[in-house]
Amino acid sequence: MSSQRLFGPSVSSGQRILRLRTVSFKDGNGNGSNGHKYSHGFNYQQRRGFLFIPRAGFAIVRYGLGALGIGAGAAGYTAYKVDEATTVPDWVKESLGHAKEWMAGVKVPELPKLDAGTLPKLPTLDVASLPGWSDVQSAVAQAKDAAALTLASADLDRGLDTAKPLLAINNNANNASASASKGTQTPPMPPPEHDLMVLTKKLIEVRNLLKTVNNNTNLQLPSIVVIGSQSSGKSSVLEAIVGHEFLPKGSNMVTRRPIELTLIHSEDSPDEYGEFPQLGLGKINDFKKIQKTLTDLNLAVPDSECVSSKPIELRIYSPNVPDLTLVDLPGYIQIHSRNQPPTLKQKISDLCDVYIKEPNIILAVCAADVDLANSEALRASRKADPYGNRTIGVLTKMDLIDPNEAVLKLKNPDFPLQLGYVGVVCKPGASNSGPGQALIRAEDAFFKSHPEFKNANASVGTPILRNRLMKVLEEHMGRGLYRIVDAVEKELDDARYQFKVHYNDRKISPESYVAEAMDSLKTRFKAFTKEFGKPQVRDQVRTMLEERIHDICEEVYWNDPRVAMLPKICADPVWATRLDLTFASLTKSGVGRASVQLVIDTLLENMEQMLTSDQFAHHPEARAQIMQFSNDILRSKLHTTVDQVENTIKPYKFEVECTEQEWQEGVKRATSLLETTLTKSESDLKSIKTTFGRRRLRTAIKQIQKVEREAAAAAAFNDDSHGGVIGGSGSIATASAAELGIESERDAKLFASAREALKLQKYVSTLQGRLGALRSRQCGVSANKSCCPEALLEVLADKLTYTAVMFIYVELLNEFFFQLPREVDNKLYYGLSRAQILKFANENPTVRKHLEVQERKATLELVMEKLRSLNRKH
Numbered sequence: 001m002s003s004q005r006l007f008g009p010s011v012s013s014g015q016r017i018l019r020l021r022t023v024s025f026k027d028g029n030g031n032g033s034n035g036h037k038y039s040h041g042f043n044y045q046q047r048r049g050f051l052f053i054p055r056a057g058f059a060i061v062r063y064g065l066g067a068l069g070i071g072a073g074a075a076g077y078t079a080y081k082v083d084e085a086t087t088v089p090d091w092v093k094e095s096l097g098h099a100k101e102w103m104a105g106v107k108v109p110e111l112p113k114l115d116a117g118t119l120p121k122l123p124t125l126d127v128a129s130l131p132g133w134s135d136v137q138s139a140v141a142q143a144k145d146a147a148a149l150t151l152a153s154a155d156l157d158r159g160l161d162t163a164k165p166l167l168a169i170n171n172n173a174n175n176a177s178a179s180a181s182k183g184t185q186t187p188p189m190p191p192p193e194h195d196l197m198v199l200t201k202k203l204i205e206v207r208n209l210l211k212t213v214n215n216n217t218n219l220q221l222p223s224i225v226v227i228g229s230q231s232s233g234k235s236s237v238l239e240a241i242v243g244h245e246f247l248p249k250g251s252n253m254v255t256r257r258p259i260e261l262t263l264i265h266s267e268d269s270p271d272e273y274g275e276f277p278q279l280g281l282g283k284i285n286d287f288k289k290i291q292k293t294l295t296d297l298n299l300a301v302p303d304s305e306c307v308s309s310k311p312i313e314l315r316i317y318s319p320n321v322p323d324l325t326l327v328d329l330p331g332y333i334q335i336h337s338r339n340q341p342p343t344l345k346q347k348i349s350d351l352c353d354v355y356i357k358e359p360n361i362i363l364a365v366c367a368a369d370v371d372l373a374n375s376e377a378l379r380a381s382r383k384a385d386p387y388g389n390r391t392i393g394v395l396t397k398m399d400l401i402d403p404n405e406a407v408l409k410l411k412n413p414d415f416p417l418q419l420g421y422v423g424v425v426c427k428p429g430a431s432n433s434g435p436g437q438a439l440i441r442a443e444d445a446f447f448k449s450h451p452e453f454k455n456a457n458a459s460v461g462t463p464i465l466r467n468r469l470m471k472v473l474e475e476h477m478g479r480g481l482y483r484i485v486d487a488v489e490k491e492l493d494d495a496r497y498q499f500k501v502h503y504n505d506r507k508i509s510p511e512s513y514v515a516e517a518m519d520s521l522k523t524r525f526k527a528f529t530k531e532f533g534k535p536q537v538r539d540q541v542r543t544m545l546e547e548r549i550h551d552i553c554e555e556v557y558w559n560d561p562r563v564a565m566l567p568k569i570c571a572d573p574v575w576a577t578r579l580d581l582t583f584a585s586l587t588k589s590g591v592g593r594a595s596v597q598l599v600i601d602t603l604l605e606n607m608e609q610m611l612t613s614d615q616f617a618h619h620p621e622a623r624a625q626i627m628q629f630s631n632d633i634l635r636s637k638l639h640t641t642v643d644q645v646e647n648t649i650k651p652y653k654f655e656v657e658c659t660e661q662e663w664q665e666g667v668k669r670a671t672s673l674l675e676t677t678l679t680k681s682e683s684d685l686k687s688i689k690t691t692f693g694r695r696r697l698r699t700a701i702k703q704i705q706k707v708e709r710e711a712a713a714a715a716a717f718n719d720d721s722h723g724g725v726i727g728g729s730g731s732i733a734t735a736s737a738a739e740l741g742i743e744s745e746r747d748a749k750l751f752a753s754a755r756e757a758l759k760l761q762k763y764v765s766t767l768q769g770r771l772g773a774l775r776s777r778q779c780g781v782s783a784n785k786s787c788c789p790e791a792l793l794e795v796l797a798d799k800l801t802y803t804a805v806m807f808i809y810v811e812l813l814n815e816f817f818f819q820l821p822r823e824v825d826n827k828l829y830y831g832l833s834r835a836q837i838l839k840f841a842n843e844n845p846t847v848r849k850h851l852e853v854q855e856r857k858a859t860l861e862l863v864m865e866k867l868r869s870l871n872r873k874h
């Protein structure tokens, strides 16, 4: 939709920015301030009236007369109202008196008698060309300005409510002049000062909303940017406008960051407070605290940098401030001090240059007691605004120079500014009560006590400055309105398009995302609890115990050369004792703890895996929290579970009752264990053969065996019990390199592998023997336990597994499966603050993007709505 459509078909291009009206600034004495003009954004109709009345055709005489009558009436009414207001200066009354006199002297051309049915050709009355017309306009404008000025001080002294009669004067002056110029009864205009505040207020709202969308310069509405040399009085001026001392003070360059200050006139509440939207500290009623926060934020910029371009946002709400947006900037310096960076002067200047660009209004603050030709502020403003169209000059410290000189400086012909200069005295401490009303009264008293200012019609005083700022800001905001509307429309179209194309107009909220993420986690957790049932836990524990059985058998049986004979010698009680020892090894204290720990580790591993996949991969903090909950629950159950398991497996340390069926199962599992071990060993052997070649390996093995035989024969004299045992004295392990004929590193590797192959060959043969035994009839019955230790150990492992898992499941798993989802709900789902929910949602880049586009669209729609409502009102 184009801006044309938004603001209605009756407004054609060129006329569409509400209205541009030329108004003279009047100072306290009403005689015009150096011819400074500025265009005002209201009363489009009024302007049309002034321009088109003389061409009004048929009704010209009637309207012309009406215009004169209403114009005179307006002047009279305004004079009457102004008389009522004691604060209106004499010059206004005087001007209005002249206007009345002029009205009386105007000669209206005589009308010819009208014949029924025929209308004579009427003489044209060009009101604007009548002698003295400009004086009437001037008087009306002066009356309005006087009312405006009165409003400003009334605002300070009595609050806006009590100033309303004066708004009415202003309104009437407006209506009167509008009617006069149109020569017809127009509907009453809304009070301009009130409209002014509404427009500025709404546009400030719009501006703040747009700031949250992005930093697109096309979406920027103007602010008033305060620049000036250090100690020129910038802070004092701002504080005088706000009526509170709140800016950082000190000699150590305390303004280091731009302070973006938004003043919000809160008509309905007497509360005065500040807010730092970036910090989320809430309302701060104590202005000393605001000052302290600002000081801390500024001084956080290290001395080595001295300035930072990162702005501090501050909003001040008060019934005593006008709606304004201001930016306080670090003061220009002449030269950097010893501990400041050499580039500081340039850095400050660059920072100010960024802010004083279009569309911002420049408030160039200069101390009156310093030569204006040396003013950095004026120099910078002239560069950015060569025609002085958007610069207001403020001369501070007017009390420090001779009033006549001050008056001359205010005219400053060397640096003429379209928006003029205003002189102020904002010396804090001039009154004991800070920069509030007392300061304004002290300033007022100062200017009153020096008639030079009044006589020279100089623009002086904080209320005048405040009023001028309001008007200029409103006018500039009004001017930028259509540009903004167009830019917002473009952005909105883009946001809508993105939302449609990428997200199919699907709305989400951070809360819904959190809920979805938690639900999905709980669903996956539930699926896991089903997958990780008793059979799975049993598998885990049994696998662990089988590893132990493997190690025990390897140590006690498979590496013993006599084991090949076991089927024949197992009746020997030695083997029964050996079997008891292996029992003790498997059931020795700690197996309960190991089983519980194993299950805990498996659970945590699975949790970790569950949390690193899917959306929780984006939420490291939440992941850590959930892992912590898991750890806590499991740790709290560890000791009781371990105790329970250890107690229940204790009886197996002494005796294992075994049915024939259990025995058969044990034989089966032992066979399977041996088969697995055998397959692994055979595969290792094959891999060595492939690496070195069968023939070379065979030769090396033969060489080792020869050396081994010789060594064994030599050792036989001393200890024939060790002969042939792998790793025993005189074995291949002890054969020296020289004995084996190793000459190179390659040979060394070959012989090491040959030793390994030899060992594996023996091991494979033992395993094959044991497999044969397990498959034999001897191991088919449980009575021959000592002959088939692997089978009995498997029976024991199975019993341990069943018993342990039963208690692990009851004591640990059930509790964990029950408690974790509740903990997640209580601490994560329901326990998150709004800020934490936002943070959580924004951690996921896809969701963040979705929310950003959605938020951008919603904000731009709201902005558009506000802009439309402005159009409806104006």
Ligand SMILES: Nc1nc2c(ncn2[C@@H]2O[C@H](COP(=O)(O)OP(=O)(O)OP(=O)(O)O)[C@@H](O)[C@H]2O)c(=O)[nH]1
Residues within 6 Å of the ligand: 228, 229, 230, 231, 232, 233, 234, 235, 236, 237, 253, 254, 255, 330, 331, 332, 396, 397, 398, 399, 400, 424, 425, 426, 427, 428
């Ligand atoms: N006599 C007099 N002194 C003033 C006036 N305005 C400000 N001062 C004094 O001038 C000094 C500097 O005023 P500030 O308002 O801190 O000036 P500034 O430009 O903000 O200073 P920086 O932030 O350091 O750049 C202070 O000691 C004020 O009391 C004034 O109108 N008259």
